[in-house]
Amino acid sequence: MSDLLTHDEYKALAEGLTPASTSFVDGSFRAAQSGATFDSINPATGKRLAKVAACDAADVDYAVEKARMAFDDGRWRCLHPSARKDVLIKLAKLIKRNRHELAVMESVDSGKPIRDCATIDLPETINTIIWHAEAVDKLYDQTAPAGEDAMGMIVREPIGVVGAVLPWNFPLLMMAWKIAPALAAGCSVIVKPAEQTSLTALRIAELAMEAGVPRGVLNVITGDGPKTGAPLGLHPDVDMVSFTGSTETGRLFLKYAAESNLKKIVLECGGKNPAIVMDDAEDLDLVAEHVVNGAFWNMGENCSATSRLIVHEAIKDDLMRHILAHAKEWHMGDPLDPKNHLGCMIDSEHFGKVASYLDTSENGNNIVTLCGGKAADGYVEPTIFDQVTSASRLAKEEIFGPVLGVMTVTSIDEAIALANDTDYGLAASVYTTNVKQAMRAARAIRAGTVTVNCYGEGDATTPFGGYKQSGFGGRDNGIHAHDQYCEVKTIWIDLTDRAASDAVN
Numbered sequence: 280m281s282d283l284l285t286h287d288e289y290k291a292l293a294e295g296l297t298p299a300s301t302s303f304v305d306g307s308f309r310a311a312q313s314g315a316t317f318d319s320i321n322p323a324t325g326k327r328l329a330k331v332a333a334c335d336a337a338d339v340d341y342a343v344e345k346a347r348m349a350f351d352d353g354r355w356r357c358l359h360p361s362a363r364k365d366v367l368i369k370l371a372k373l374i375k376r377n378r379h380e381l382a383v384m385e386s387v388d389s390g391k392p393i394r395d396c397a398t399i400d401l402p403e404t405i406n407t408i409i410w411h412a413e414a415v416d417k418l419y420d421q422t423a424p425a426g427e428d429a430m431g432m433i434v435r436e437p438i439g440v441v442g443a444v445l446p447w448n449f450p451l452l453m454m455a456w457k458i459a460p461a462l463a464a465g466c467s468v469i470v471k472p473a474e475q476t477s478l479t480a481l482r483i484a485e486l487a488m489e490a491g492v493p494r495g496v497l498n499v500i501t502g503d504g505p506k507t508g509a510p511l512g513l514h515p516d517v518d519m520v521s522f523t524g525s526t527e528t529g530r531l532f533l534k535y536a537a538e539s540n541l542k543k544i545v546l547e548c549g550g551k552n553p554a555i556v557m558d559d560a561e562d563l564d565l566v567a568e569h570v571v572n573g574a575f576w577n578m579g580e581n582c583s584a585t586s587r588l589i590v591h592e593a594i595k596d597d598l599m600r601h602i603l604a605h606a607k608e609w610h611m612g613d614p615l616d617p618k619n620h621l622g623c624m625i626d627s628e629h630f631g632k633v634a635s636y637l638d639t640s641e642n643g644n645n646i647v648t649l650c651g652g653k654a655a656d657g658y659v660e661p662t663i664f665d666q667v668t669s670a671s672r673l674a675k676e677e678i679f680g681p682v683l684g685v686m687t688v689t690s691i692d693e694a695i696a697l698a699n700d701t702d703y704g705l706a707a708s709v710y711t712t713n714v715k716q717a718m719r720a721a722r723a724i725r726a727g728t729v730t731v732n733c734y735g736e737g738d739a740t741t742p743f744g745g746y747k748q749s750g751f752g753g754r755d756n757g758i759h760a761h762d763q764y765c766e767v768k769t770i771w772i773d774l775t776d777r778a779a780s781d782a783v784n
């Protein structure tokens with residue numbers, strides 16, 4: 280049964296929103312110490328949703344102090360894992376109970392279509408929290424191979440105070456990807472949402488308190504990158520930062536760690552993801568549907584968006600006919616109207632960046648626009664360019680908009696070489712009915728996720744992250760994510776029977 284409400288119901292919910300707008304630290308909402316604020320804008324209407332606290336280094340210091348206190352006194356990390364599980368399951372239930380409000384808040388804050396917020400972002404956020412909660416009381420540590428006279432234990436311990444620096448494209452879901460494993464492991468967390476999308480993070484922190492997460496364990500500090508994100512990255516008492524965003528900013532976090540306390544850094548950065556369709560692929564209509572979804576879902580504001588179609592020349596015309604038919608089904612407009620598949624770009628700066636890729640004079644001489652190609656008032660038409668060459672910026676740069684570039688090949692080796700001809704390595708898909716060819720491609724493509732005859736990122740059970748400049752230091756999701764919020768400790772115990780060995784001597 281669909282969980283969608285009507286357009287009018289969503290509009291009424293949006294009118295009634297009263298979002299929190301200050302940081303949330305140690306269980307309380309707090310204005311920035313400087314009193315500074317910035318506007319949170321609904322990108323679809325240009326209207327201000329809230330004046331949000333612009334936190335700076337003083338606010339970061341306060342949040343870290345409180346998070347450290349909560350970690351050190353053990354109010355969360357020393358609970359039995361099943362007790363942490365119960366609280367996190369309660370949080371998931373509260374999110375579910377408040378899902379319509381959260382979906383609307385997410386949509387108006389980001390321009391994302393409500394149909395995705397309600398049917399993908401919210402359910403996936405809830406699933407992620409439940410999955411990590413359910414996992415945590417089923418994990419065993421290890422003992423090392425040892426003789427009778429010693430025991431070696433290899434135990435996981437929560438890493439400590441974690442900074443979670445979030446992007447604006449999936450504000451709720453990326454928050455869940457970070458906080459669910461970190462909280463399940465027993466860490467204290469300071470979330471720094473993207474400045475464009477602070478509102479749902481603050482609501483989740485409030486619901487977490489209601490669920491029983493002790494104060495100081497989940498904190499949210501709002502503000503921009505340089506004033507709020509940088510002091511968090513540079514703070515000597517933060518043990519780890521888990522970041523999702525641009526490769527450029529990810530690089531800065533490695534620098535912050537080197538300049539401060541060598542905190543652990545996990546980065547999930549950009550992508551330039553290929554879909555390879557070979558001449559033996561079956562059901563080209565279904566393949567076309569996947570390619571269109573992969574390219575245009577979330578307006579292409581997705582690190583794993585399909586942005587390069589690498590197609591065998593023998594089936595290209597047929598596939599493109601199906602692709603163009605599916606592309607027509609993607610309606611663009613008011614994000615709160617559940618009929619619409621595409622909302623608007625996150626802000627005017629990003630709109631300008633994406634629109635610049637539609638300028639065909641910039642993209643090489645032979646480029647052909649197969650559909651779309653126009654941008655106005657914050658909205659970018661779903662666009663497909665043919666005859667893209669590997670030297671073109673369309674083939675090289677992460678666009679983060681609904682723009683797909685098509686390249687033609689005559690063999691799987693050529694396709695694999697093109698797929699790997701990028702600084703990124705996040706996701707890829709391969710469509711072929713030849714198992715050997717599929718497996719060879721899946722192994723040869725240097726990407727964190729390769730899907731065969733399907734597309735997507737997987738779910739809470741499987742690790743997600745990138746090779747090359749798409750990632751660093753770890754993975755979101757799956758039990759790998761839990762492990763990365765833990766230190767591994769070795770404990771040796773001497774079991775020698777001294778009395779017996781003295782007697783022998």
Ligand SMILES: NC(=O)C1=CN([C@@H]2O[C@H](COP(=O)(O)OP(=O)(O)OC[C@H]3O[C@@H](n4cnc5c(N)ncnc54)[C@H](O)[C@@H]3O)[C@@H](O)[C@H]2O)C=CC1
Pocket residue numbers: 444445446447448471472473474502503504505507508509512523524525526528529531547548549550581582629632677678679
């Ligand atoms: N991998 C992904 O999922 C994402 C990739 N991007 C890519 O990045 C491009 C630019 O988008 P932005 O919003 O500017 O991404 P960004 O990487 O600058 O922002 C992500 C987070 O980092 C923080 N941040 C920014 N500058 C910082 C600094 N100097 N120190 C510490 N923290 C800082 C931001 O406040 C935000 O919370 C997009 O066009 C897209 O290509 C953007 C968002 C998500």
Ligand code: BAL
Pocket residue numbers: 446448449453523524580581582583736
């Ligand atoms: N697709 C989820 C990860 C991201 O785009 O940020």
